Amino acid sequence: MAATAQVKAPNVDVTIAELKKLFGDRVSTAHAVREQHGKDISFHEAHLPDAVVFVESAEEAQRVVQICARHKTPIIAFGTGTSLEGHISAPNGGISLDLSRMNKVLQVNEADLDVVVQPGVTRKQLNEYIRATGLFFPIDPGADASIGGMTSTRASGTNAVRYGTMRENVLALQVITPDGRLMRLGRRSRKSSAGYDLVKLFVGSEGTLGIITEITLRLYGIPESMVSATCAFDSLEGAVNTVIQTIQSGIPVARIELMDTETVDTVNKYSKLSLPLKSTLMLEFHGTEASTKEQAEMVQALAEENGGGHFAWTSQAEERTKMWQARHDAAWAAKAAKPGWGMWATDVCVPISRLAECILETQKDIVASGLYAPIVGHVGDGNFHLTMMVNPDDPTYLKRAEGLNDRMIARALSLGGTCTGEHGVGLGKIKFLYDEHGEAMSLMRSIKKALDPDNIMNPGKIMGPIN
Amino acid sequence: MAATAQVKAPNVDVTIAELKKLFGDRVSTAHAVREQHGKDISFHEAHLPDAVVFVESAEEAQRVVQICARHKTPIIAFGTGTSLEGHISAPNGGISLDLSRMNKVLQVNEADLDVVVQPGVTRKQLNEYIRATGLFFPIDPGADASIGGMTSTRASGTNAVRYGTMRENVLALQVITPDGRLMRLGRRSRKSSAGYDLVKLFVGSEGTLGIITEITLRLYGIPESMVSATCAFDSLEGAVNTVIQTIQSGIPVARIELMDTETVDTVNKYSKLSLPLKSTLMLEFHGTEASTKEQAEMVQALAEENGGGHFAWTSQAEERTKMWQARHDAAWAAKAAKPGWGMWATDVCVPISRLAECILETQKDIVASGLYAPIVGHVGDGNFHLTMMVNPDDPTYLKRAEGLNDRMIARALSLGGTCTGEHGVGLGKIKFLYDEHGEAMSLMRSIKKALDPDNIMNPGKIMGPIN
Numbered sequence: 032m033a034a035t036a037q038v039k040a041p042n043v044d045v046t047i048a049e050l051k052k053l054f055g056d057r058v059s060t061a062h063a064v065r066e067q068h069g070k071d072i073s074f075h076e077a078h079l080p081d082a083v084v085f086v087e088s089a090e091e092a093q094r095v096v097q098i099c100a101r102h103k104t105p106i107i108a109f110g111t112g113t114s115l116e117g118h119i120s121a122p123n124g125g126i127s128l129d130l131s132r133m134n135k136v137l138q139v140n141e142a143d144l145d146v147v148v149q150p151g152v153t154r155k156q157l158n159e160y161i162r163a164t165g166l167f168f169p170i171d172p173g174a175d176a177s178i179g180g181m182t183s184t185r186a187s188g189t190n191a192v193r194y195g196t197m198r199e200n201v202l203a204l205q206v207i208t209p210d211g212r213l214m215r216l217g218r219r220s221r222k223s224s225a226g227y228d229l230v231k232l233f234v235g236s237e238g239t240l241g242i243i244t245e246i247t248l249r250l251y252g253i254p255e256s257m258v259s260a261t262c263a264f265d266s267l268e269g270a271v272n273t274v275i276q277t278i279q280s281g282i283p284v285a286r287i288e289l290m291d292t293e294t295v296d297t298v299n300k301y302s303k304l305s306l307p308l309k310s311t312l313m314l315e316f317h318g319t320e321a322s323t324k325e326q327a328e329m330v331q332a333l334a335e336e337n338g339g340g341h342f343a344w345t346s347q348a349e350e351r352t353k354m355w356q357a358r359h360d361a362a363w364a365a366k367a368a369k370p371g372w373g374m375w376a377t378d379v380c381v382p383i384s385r386l387a388e389c390i391l392e393t394q395k396d397i398v399a400s401g402l403y404a405p406i407v408g409h410v411g412d413g414n415f416h417l418t419m420m421v422n423p424d425d426p427t428y429l430k431r432a433e434g435l436n437d438r439m440i441a442r443a444l445s446l447g448g449t450c451t452g453e454h455g456v457g458l459g460k461i462k463f464l465y466d467e468h469g470e471a472m473s474l475m476r477s478i479k480k481a482l483d484p485d486n487i488m489n490p491g492k493i494m495g496p497i498n
Numbered sequence: 499m500a501a502t503a504q505v506k507a508p509n510v511d512v513t514i515a516e517l518k519k520l521f522g523d524r525v526s527t528a529h530a531v532r533e534q535h536g537k538d539i540s541f542h543e544a545h546l547p548d549a550v551v552f553v554e555s556a557e558e559a560q561r562v563v564q565i566c567a568r569h570k571t572p573i574i575a576f577g578t579g580t581s582l583e584g585h586i587s588a589p590n591g592g593i594s595l596d597l598s599r600m601n602k603v604l605q606v607n608e609a610d611l612d613v614v615v616q617p618g619v620t621r622k623q624l625n626e627y628i629r630a631t632g633l634f635f636p637i638d639p640g641a642d643a644s645i646g647g648m649t650s651t652r653a654s655g656t657n658a659v660r661y662g663t664m665r666e667n668v669l670a671l672q673v674i675t676p677d678g679r680l681m682r683l684g685r686r687s688r689k690s691s692a693g694y695d696l697v698k699l700f701v702g703s704e705g706t707l708g709i710i711t712e713i714t715l716r717l718y719g720i721p722e723s724m725v726s727a728t729c730a731f732d733s734l735e736g737a738v739n740t741v742i743q744t745i746q747s748g749i750p751v752a753r754i755e756l757m758d759t760e761t762v763d764t765v766n767k768y769s770k771l772s773l774p775l776k777s778t779l780m781l782e783f784h785g786t787e788a789s790t791k792e793q794a795e796m797v798q799a800l801a802e803e804n805g806g807g808h809f810a811w812t813s814q815a816e817e818r819t820k821m822w823q824a825r826h827d828a829a830w831a832a833k834a835a836k837p838g839w840g841m842w843a844t845d846v847c848v849p850i851s852r853l854a855e856c857i858l859e860t861q862k863d864i865v866a867s868g869l870y871a872p873i874v875g876h877v878g879d880g881n882f883h884l885t886m887m888v889n890p891d892d893p894t895y896l897k898r899a900e901g902l903n904d905r906m907i908a909r910a911l912s913l914g915g916t917c918t919g920e921h922g923v924g925l926g927k928i929k930f931l932y933d934e935h936g937e938a939m940s941l942m943r944s945i946k947k948a949l950d951p952d953n954i955m956n957p958g959k960i961m962g963p964i965n
Contacts, residue, residue: 142746142851185691196689198698199666214937220847221879222663223916224652224702225934226923226960227942231665231698235691252748279609281719283750322789380687384609412688449690456693467692470681474949475694481948482941493693 035066035077040124043081046104050084050126053094057085068109068119068127072174074375074421074429075117075459080107080127087132089205089213089244095128096242097211103485108238110151110177114184115376116457118237122491128242130179136160137245144250145202145219150179150243157248166250169194172453173359179243185235187453189358192278192411193285193317194251196453201234205245209483219247232478237455238489240482254317257285258327258346259354263309265338267291267394270310271387273330273337274410278383282329286315286355287411291394294361294405301364302357312339312410313358315351361407365418369403373421377436377459379443380414380452389446390415393439400435402428414452441466456493464494502533502544507591510548513571517551517593520561524552535576535586535594539641541842541888541896542584542926547574547594554599556672556680556711562595563709564678570952575705577618577644581651582843583924585704589958595709597646603627604712611717612669612686617646617710624715633717636661639920640826646710652702654920656825659745659878660752660784661718663920668701672712676950686714699945704922705956707949721784724752725794725813726821730776732805734758734861737777738854740797740804741877745850749796753782753822754878758861761828761872768831769824779806779877780825782818828874832885836870840888844903844926846910847881847919856913857882860906867902869895881919908933923960931961 040046050058059065060082070077086092099106105125112119121127134151141164148157155175157168170181171188180186182204187196194200203217217223217230233240264270274287290298290311299306314330316323331342345351357364366374381389390406397404397417408415417439419432440450440463450463465472476497479486486497507513517525526532527549537544553559566573572592579586588594601618608631615624622642624635637648638655647653649671654663661667670684684690684697700707731737741754757765757778766773781797783790798809812818824831833841848856857873864871864884875882884906886899907917907930917930932939943964946953953964 140849140851142742143849144746145849185689185695187689187691191689195666198689198695199662208941212937214941216935216938216941218916218934219849219914220881220910220916220919221850222652222654222658222665222847222881222919224654224920224922225916225918225927226702226931226939227945228652228665228698228702229938229941231695232945235693235695252746254748275609279611279719281721318789319792321792322785325786325788380689382607382610382612382686383688384607414687414689443687447686449685449687449692451692452687452689453691455691460692464693467685468683470679471683471696472693474675474681474683474696477948478694478699478945481944 035079037079038122038124040081040104042102043104043124046098046102046126047082049098050082050095054084059083067112068129069121071112071114071117071119073115073117074373075120078120078122080121081124083127083129085129085132092128092130092242092244093207093211093213095126096207099126099487100209100211103487105487105490106242107489108179108183108242110180111153111174113174113176114180114457115454116459118184118455118457118492120458122458131177139164141166143219145247146250147245147247148178149245150177152178154178154181161250165253167253168248168250170197170200173362178246178248182234182243182246183237184455187409189286189288189355189409191409192287193283197234198231200249201230201246202249203247204230204233204243206233207242207244209241209485209488235455237457237492239479239492240488256320256323257315257317257351258323258344259313259315259351260327260342260344261306262312262314262334262339262342263307264311267310268387268391269338270312271390271410273312273334273339275383275386276333277330278411280329282326284314284326284330284411285317286313288313288358289408289410289415290361291406294407297364297368297405298357298361301367302360304357313354361405362418365405365420369420373423375419375421375432376416377419378414378416378452378454379439379448379450380412381443381446381448383413385446386410386413389442392442396435396438400431402431402435404435412452413448458492461493461495502546504546505589505591507548507571509569510571510591513565513569513593514549516565517549517562521551526550534579535596536588538579538581538584538586540582540584541840542587545587545589547588548591550594550596552596552599559595559597559709559711560674560678560680562593563674566593566954567676567678570954572954572957573709574956575646575650575709577647578620578641580641580643581647581924582921583926585651585922585924585959587925589925598644606631608633610686612714613717614712614714615645616712617644619645621645621648628717632720634720635715635717637664637667640829645713645715649701649710649713650704651922654876656753656755656822656876658876659754660750664701665698667716668697668713669716670714671697671700671710673700674709674711676708676952676955702922704924704959706946706959707955723787723790724782724784724818725790725811726780726782726818727794727809727811728773729779729781729801729806729809730774731778734777735854735858736805737779738857738877740779740801740806742850742853743800744797745878747796749793751781751793751797751878752784753780755780755825756875756877756882757828758873761874764831764835764872765824765828768834769827771824780821829885832872832887836887838890840890842886842888842899843883844886845881845883845919845921846906846915846917847879848910848913848915850880852913853877853880856909859909863902863905867898869898869902871902879919880915925959928960928962
């Protein structure tokens, strides 16, 4: 675990020499820089790129792609390095294209509730930038990820149950194709039936079809009223059933998040909260004063029927932020509970009617495996996560984690679900993709080969070798 | 206009002979049947297929595709024939694959708010079928179209402002690829980041990538309270500005539809209503009793500021249905106003901030052109329609309509919009696609060639000749 591998791409020395001519010391072959770019925050083995180039504009990125295309050198886009399935590693070597300096908000169209950003803008930076407009961008993966990375992995988060994922919120893109052309996909209008949906094809394609250099996103008005609550339950089942009934009743809850007892314990310690040590829902309601009150009353009634205790309310911005930051830090809390251990974060998503079954079976399996693996989840979408902590000094841990992950995914697939709700495929989930998609994998391969015949864009990711 | 053209596909006699062996009298070469399958409800020239085959299962459809693939015979999927841009015509001849007998609802997953249907199920049939469950499917193009056709054209309708279009509401598909394989795309879980979004690629691909044989759709709970209203305005501008402000305020209106004075006049006559002869909004609010009341009050306040009169309310199901049926029949009303004339229905969609400008300029242009072309619109999305009526006895009409359409589309594109909000491309909008997408058209062509190298799936549609 956390080993470092390195494969040198053919001809890469020529590529690097040409890049250096253009970009000077913005091309780095330093080991530390390459290491930082070859390893995300997950347990996956690091694979170092041969060099890293820091670009500052779409035109510069285009020059990099053109040079790499000429020499068939792999290119791996890099934002903040916070992905979880080995997306940014370079198993075939090549150039890591660091887009983090392309971090400008280009256009805020307040009247249209949309914004145009460069890929290196992070979600928190964006919300900070637009705060005065009264608008916000709701998608919030755990990390303060870049919008480019979030687009590429089809990211999601706690607000998806109300506002959708990156799939629903990217209106248009500017991209560089593998042959080095810069082009626009999609328009700012809210809908269109003008041909193939190339925007949605690029969302979630993990850098395997091209480089994203501009993203147009939907924004939303900050609701008049936003109130959050926590509610502790006698059983995990009661908490999950409350979620299921809330969704089935069509209550437009903005956030409905689950933490099992283990997670509550670590979050209490890491974020200095004092939640009761029980399976807990964290909820948020958005709307007018009257409508949030009404929604909250409906969910409270459901919770009561399912063994939920009283709702601990918070409507002040500062407290709400603290509470949700604690939720976002759940994985770090788990990591802090096991210093020096590796973190393997994994997730699945199932149809809501099968959620209780999937979580309860998985919980039993965690106990049987003897692993420390707190459960958290964006349960309103049927999506939940395990943060499996792996002791590097005991080789059985990795094996046991692998078994637990394999079984959870088989369970989710058998219930009509997916092997990855929001983390993407990267290297980590390739082996499950055929079980999920079957024959359809051949269409993905055909599209990849058609758009990137030399396989230079993040080769090996999503579908493994394509020939 | 409404001429009938016919091109015989090479080798089609062999294809037809093989089909007849399998399907007997479910293969028709009768002129009347071919004519019905070669012409949609728009003004476009008819192009007759060489034969029509009526299939009753996915496996039968697969056999048809396999036979056509072997002989490189074009295949055009057919549902209800209610599309508007020449989607179902056969400019290269070939086989019309009639899927209307595949009209079963296969699975209603009440607890997951989803349903699995065959492509020939129509939207009204579906809603009738699921009525007892308390769920409904919101997407409602004017016609009682088939779900297969609606998926293929990325259809939309009056509820899209609240519930999204087919893009947001198709969860999974079963399709037959051009080489005759039957496969599944997507899963029932609400989100996934497991590779390329093939479902969204097929939604809106107009039968050019394969045949859709099963569709999994999202459903929604019928709201506790649904109230509709009409409101007449002193000016078209006032009505449009009310819409813009409603959307910008984030009021979750379920429907907000515009009719200009011309439309109100024809709708009054056709559907026996007595709306005041003014620019009019038709609205609907969904939610709890309290929240619909609150939403309605907010919109009323905005309308008042913009010269809107009083809201005429209706909450009884029967009256609401009558009112919305009248809205859906607006194109038929225009047709009835000019007996014997051809109907050319066209639409565009722009960012909401540019909607007033786009509609008002277009209205001026209608007056200047001397055409009868009532305006209706799903204005909450920035989407509006012209129903241009064309006198077949006066050749100048078609030319003038063409000019009006060309200018409206150029206007919409220059404002950041799209050349087709919800009608698709078919044959009618091909010529605008390069202006809209530029270089990105080459990606569409690459994908088409990769998945359908012999170009047998609805050839000539969306992108014209691909070589």
